Amino acid sequence: MLDPRRSRDTIAAIATPPGDGGVGIVRISGDRSRAIAARIFRPARASFTEFIPYTLHYGRIVDGRDAVLDDVLVACMPGPGSYTGEDVVEINCHGGRAVLAAVLEEVLRCGARLAERGEFTYRAFMHGRLDLTQAEAVAEMIHAPTRSAAHLAQAKLSGLLGQRIAALRTRLEALRAALAVAVDFPDDEVECLPPEALAGGVAGVRVDIMDLLRAVDRTRTWREGALVVLAGRVNAGKSSLMNGLLGRTRAIVTDQPGTTRDYLEETVTLDGLSVRLVDTAGMRADTAAAPRIDAVEAAGMAMGRELMDRADLVLLLADGTAPLDSGTLSLATVLSPERTLAVLTRRDLPGFDPAHGAPLAGLGFELVEISSVTGHGLDTLCARVRERVLAGAGQPDPDELAPNARQAAILAEAAEELRQLEADALAAVPYDLLGVRLETACVTLSSITGEITSQEVLASIFDTFCIGK
Numbered sequence: 330m331l332d333p334r335r336s337r338d339t340i341a342a343i344a345t346p347p348g349d350g351g352v353g354i355v356r357i358s359g360d361r362s363r364a365i366a367a368r369i370f371r372p373a374r375a376s377f378t379e380f381i382p383y384t385l386h387y388g389r390i391v392d393g394r395d396a397v398l399d400d401v402l403v404a405c406m407p408g409p410g411s412y413t414g415e416d417v418v419e420i421n422c423h424g425g426r427a428v429l430a431a432v433l434e435e436v437l438r439c440g441a442r443l444a445e446r447g448e449f450t451y452r453a454f455m456h457g458r459l460d461l462t463q464a465e466a467v468a469e470m471i472h473a474p475t476r477s478a479a480h481l482a483q484a485k486l487s488g489l490l491g492q493r494i495a496a497l498r499t500r501l502e503a504l505r506a507a508l509a510v511a512v513d514f515p516d517d518e519v520e521c522l523p524p525e526a527l528a529g530g531v532a533g534v535r536v537d538i539m540d541l542l543r544a545v546d547r548t549r550t551w552r553e554g555a556l557v558v559l560a561g562r563v564n565a566g567k568s569s570l571m572n573g574l575l576g577r578t579r580a581i582v583t584d585q586p587g588t589t590r591d592y593l594e595e596t597v598t599l600d601g602l603s604v605r606l607v608d609t610a611g612m613r614a615d616t617a618a619a620p621r622i623d624a625v626e627a628a629g630m631a632m633g634r635e636l637m638d639r640a641d642l643v644l645l646l647a648d649g650t651a652p653l654d655s656g657t658l659s660l661a662t663v664l665s666p667e668r669t670l671a672v673l674t675r676r677d678l679p680g681f682d683p684a685h686g687a688p689l690a691g692l693g694f695e696l697v698e699i700s701s702v703t704g705h706g707l708d709t710l711c712a713r714v715r716e717r718v719l720a721g722a723g724q725p726d727p728d729e730l731a732p733n734a735r736q737a738a739i740l741a742e743a744a745e746e747l748r749q750l751e752a753d754a755l756a757a758v759p760y761d762l763l764g765v766r767l768e769t770a771c772v773t774l775s776s777i778t779g780e781i782t783s784q785e786v787l788a789s790i791f792d793t794f795c796i797g798k
C-alpha cells in the first residue's frame with residue numbers, strides 16, 4: 330500500500346525488466362538521491378565536480394570498501410522538473426540481474442528505501458506532474474501489446490483525456506454558477522437560466538460523455554487484444570493449427586486422440602492486432618469403445634468449455650476427411666455462429682471433402698478450409714479471424730481517446746446523474762436540488778483525473794504497476 334506518510338523517503342528500484350539486458354537502470358528519487366549517488370559514484374573525469382542535469386556522466390559504482398561493482402553512466406534530473414517532481418538519479422548499469430542487485434543494494438545501504446509498485450509514478454501524480462489519467466496511461470503504455478494499443482495509450486499519456494474531462498467539468502461548472510445566481514435571485518429566475526436551457530446544456534455534456542463511452546467498445550479489441558479459442562473433437566487438428574499459426578512447434582501433436590490435456594496459450598499479432606490463441610483439450614464422450622477419460626482429461630475439457638464461453642471467437646475444428654461426427658455437431662449446437670468460425674482440417678489429404686462441412690454451414694457457421702501440413706488456407710483463416718474479432722471496428726483514429734474500465738464506469742455514473750438532472754429540470758424540480766445533482770456530477774467527473782480521489786482508489790491503481798515504475 331502506498332503510504333503518504335512515507336512520501337518523504339528517498340526511494341530506489343531497478344527500473345528495467347528482470348533478465349539479461351544490454352543496459353539496466355537503477356532509479357533513485359527523493360531529496361537524498363544526489364547525496365547517495367555522490368557516495369557510491371566515482372567519476373572517470375578529474376574535471377567532474379557535480380552532476381550536470383540531464384547529462385550522462387561516466388564512471389564506476391563502488392561499494393563501502395571501494396570495490397568496483399560496475400562501470401556505469403549516471404544521469405541526474407533535479408526536481409521539480411523531473412519525472413517524479415523530485416531529485417532523480419538514474420544509474421545506467423550493465424543489464425545483468427546480479428550487477429543490478431548489487432548496485433541497488435549499495436543505494437539502499439546508503440539510505441534509500443526500496444520503492445513500492447508504481448511509487449515513482451505515484452509521486453509524479455502527487456507532485457502534479459501527471460494527472461490520474463496520465464498515470465494510468467503509463468501502465469497502459471507499458472502493457473500495450475501492439476502499436477495501435479501504444480498509440481491509444483500515448484494520446485492519454487500526453488494528457489488529452491484529462492483535458493477533455495476538465496473541459497466537460499468547466500461546462501458543468503458554468504451551469505452551476507448560473508444556477509447559483511438563479512437560486513440567489515429567484516425573482517429573476519426565468520431570465521437567469523430557464524429550465525430548458527439548463528437541460529439543454531446538461532444534455533450537451535452528456536452527449537459528449539456518451540461519445541467517449543462509445544470509444545471504449547470501439548477500441549477494446551485494439552487495446553486488449555482478442556481471445557481466440559481452438560475447440561473441437563479430439564484429433565480434429567487443433568494443436569497442429571496452433572503450431573501452424575505460431576510458426577513453431579509449441580503444442581504436442583500426435584495421432585492419439587486426447588493428446589492435449591491442458592490448455593496452452595500464446596499471443597500472436599495479426600497485422601497489428603494482438604490475439605491470445607488458446608489450444609484446448611479435445612472433446613470426446615466416454616463410450617464403452619473409447620478409453621476411459623481420466624480426471625486430468627475431464628478437467629482439461631471443462632477448462633476448454635470455460636474458455637469457449639469467454640472467447641471473442643471460437644475456432645471450431647472438424648476433420649475434413651470424414652463425415653461430421655455427432656460430437657462436433659453437438660458442440661456446434663451450443664456455440665453461436667456469431668462468435669464461431671468453423672475450420673475444416675486436413676485439406677491436403679485425398680479424402681478431404683468440403684461437403685463434410687455442410688451440416689455446419691447449414692447451422693449458419695462460416696467455414697474455412699485449411700491444411701496445417703501444407704499451410705493452405707492459413708492466410709485466409711488469419712484474415713477472417715482478424716475481421717471477425719474486429720467486427721468492423723477499424724484502426725482507431727490517431728486522436729481517439731479511449732477511457733479505461735475505471736474511467737468508463739465513472740463516466741457512465743456521471744452520464745446517469747446528468748440524465749436524471751435533465752428530467753428533473755424539465756419537471757420543475759427546485760433549483761437548489763438541481764444544483765446538488767450538478768455538483769455530484771462535477772465531483773464524479775473530477776475523480777477521473779484524480780483531483781478528488783480516495784486513498785483506496787489510488788492504491789488500487791498504482792498497485793497494478795511494476796516495481797520501478
Ligand SMILES: Nc1nc2c(c(=O)[nH]1)N(C=O)[C@@H](CNc1ccc(C(=O)N[C@@H](CCC(=O)O)C(=O)O)cc1)CN2
Nearest residue numbers: 344354356382383406409410411412413417419449798
Ligand atoms: N531513463 C529514463 N527513460 C524514460 C523515463 C525515465 O524516467 N527515465 N520515463 C519515465 O518513466 C519516460 C519518459 N518520461 C519522462 C518525463 C519527463 C521527464 C522530465 O525530466 N521532464 C522535464 C524535462 C526538462 C528538460 O527537458 O530539460 C520537464 O518536463 O520539465 C523525464 C522523463 C520514458 N523513458
Ligand SMILES: Nc1nc2c(ncn2[C@@H]2O[C@H](COP(=O)(O)OP(=O)(O)OP(=O)(O)O)[C@@H](O)[C@H]2O)c(=O)[nH]1
Nearest residue numbers: 563564565566567568569584587588589611675701
Ligand atoms: N495431413 C494432415 N494431418 C493433420 C492435419 N492437422 C492435423 N493432422 C494430424 O492429425 C493428428 C491429430 O492432430 P492434433 O493437432 O494433435 O489434433 P488435436 O485436435 O490437437 O487433438 P487432441 O489434442 O487429441 O484433442 C496428428 O497426427 C496430426 O499430424 C492436417 O491439416 N493435415
Ligand SMILES: [Mg+2]
Nearest residue numbers: 567568588589
Ligand atoms: Mg491437441
